[in-house]
Amino acid sequence: MSDSPASLVWLITGCSSGLGRALASAALARGDRVAATARQPAALADLAAAYPDTCRTFALDVTDPAQVTAALAGTVAAFGRLDVLVNNAGYGLVGALEECSEAQIARNFEVNCFGALRVIRTALPQFRAQKGGHVICISAAAAIANYAGFSVYGAAKRALEGAAEALALEGRPFGLKVTLVQPGPFRTDFIARSLDRATTPLPDYEATSGKFARFLGTMDGKQPGDPARAAAAIIAAATADRPPLRLVLGPYATDKVRRTLTASQRELDAWAPVGGPTDFTAGT
Numbered sequence: 001m002s003d004s005p006a007s008l009v010w011l012i013t014g015c016s017s018g019l020g021r022a023l024a025s026a027a028l029a030r031g032d033r034v035a036a037t038a039r040q041p042a043a044l045a046d047l048a049a050a051y052p053d054t055c056r057t058f059a060l061d062v063t064d065p066a067q068v069t070a071a072l073a074g075t076v077a078a079f080g081r082l083d084v085l086v087n088n089a090g091y092g093l094v095g096a097l098e099e100c101s102e103a104q105i106a107r108n109f110e111v112n113c114f115g116a117l118r119v120i121r122t123a124l125p126q127f128r129a130q131k132g133g134h135v136i137c138i139s140a141a142a143a144i145a146n147y148a149g150f151s152v153y154g155a156a157k158r159a160l161e162g163a164a165e166a167l168a169l170e171g172r173p174f175g176l177k178v179t180l181v182q183p184g185p186f187r188t189d190f191i192a193r194s195l196d197r198a199t200t201p202l203p204d205y206e207a208t209s210g211k212f213a214r215f216l217g218t219m220d221g222k223q224p225g226d227p228a229r230a231a232a233a234i235i236a237a238a239t240a241d242r243p244p245l246r247l248v249l250g251p252y253a254t255d256k257v258r259r260t261l262t263a264s265q266r267e268l269d270a271w272a273p274v275g276g277p278t279d280f281t282a283g284t
């Protein structure tokens with residue numbers, strides 16, 4: 001891994017608070033040019049004032065295709081190129097699958113998955129024309145292995161990961177890099193402000209999803225992850241010659257990956273004698 005000293009042009013979604021805000025601030029502080037976006041760009045006025053030459057702000061709700069197009073075009077018009085696109089905008093939905101409404105499920109996928117794919121697809125012609133770029137998606141520990149009570153959120157993040165894995169292969173011929181960031185719990189507005197909750201809690205899920213929802217409540221403000229240190233790690237990946245496909249953030253998520261790999265290996269070994277010999281036998 002070696003760092004490139006070149007100044008980068010970033011577009012980051014969801015910069016009003018949390019990880020997006022920390023990343024925009026850190027990139028600006030190192031001298032990069034940043035298109036900082038938010039649903040309410042007034043929340044970014046201080047960044048624009050502090051970095052008048054290198055920060056542009058755009059209104060961007062990832063569910064609004066016209067805003068996505070305008071933000072991408074505005075970034076290239078202002079800075080001449082786009083080096084790093086960060087799909088950070090997102091929010092959790094806590095509740096068992098049965099407890100969440102159809103509208104809540106659709107909305108969560110629309111923001112966490114389809115919105116991110118929309119932003120990526122809109123940026124791809126620019127990356128192809130430049131013959132390079134870097135797509136970074138903020139995924140979640142729920143996409144490593146999911147929790148009872150996070151079925152929809154984990155599914156949306158894992159769907160995004162599936163598309164991004166393929167994109168990494170599809171974009172390689174024109175120099176595109178792709179990184180999926182898997183954060184553990186970070187101290188942001190994720191629980192207090194951004195978390196949606198199932199509309200119809202059911203007693204049968206009290207010990208699973210209900211317990212998880214209560215646990216999340218106790219974690220607010222106590223998450224061990226520091227957004228500034230997450231931003232530094234993401235910048236290290238963005239400036240590396242060979243960035244990782246997955247960047248796992250924090251001790252919790254790192255341990256979760258290790259435990260998940262071990263459990264998968266054990267299950268594969270235990271069931272390979274059953275699932276393995278399923279090709280046609282020779283001569284058939």
Ligand SMILES: NC(=O)c1ccc[n+]([C@@H]2O[C@H](COP(=O)([O-])OP(=O)(O)OC[C@H]3O[C@@H](n4cnc5c(N)ncnc54)[C@H](OP(=O)(O)O)[C@@H]3O)[C@@H](O)[C@H]2O)c1
Pocket residue numbers: 013014015016017018019020038039040060061062063087088089090091092111115138139140141182183184185186187188189190191193194223
């Ligand atoms: N913090 C954690 O523990 C954690 C762990 C794993 C993954 N993540 C992921 O990290 C990302 C950032 O979350 P965070 O922790 O920094 O929480 P946050 O402080 O609540 O920030 C979430 C950001 O997403 C924005 N957003 C929500 N819906 C949007 C939409 N439709 N269009 C554009 N922006 C939208 C919010 O904007 P508004 O201000 O307009 O609502 C806000 O700027 C999310 O994708 C989240 O799933 C967080």
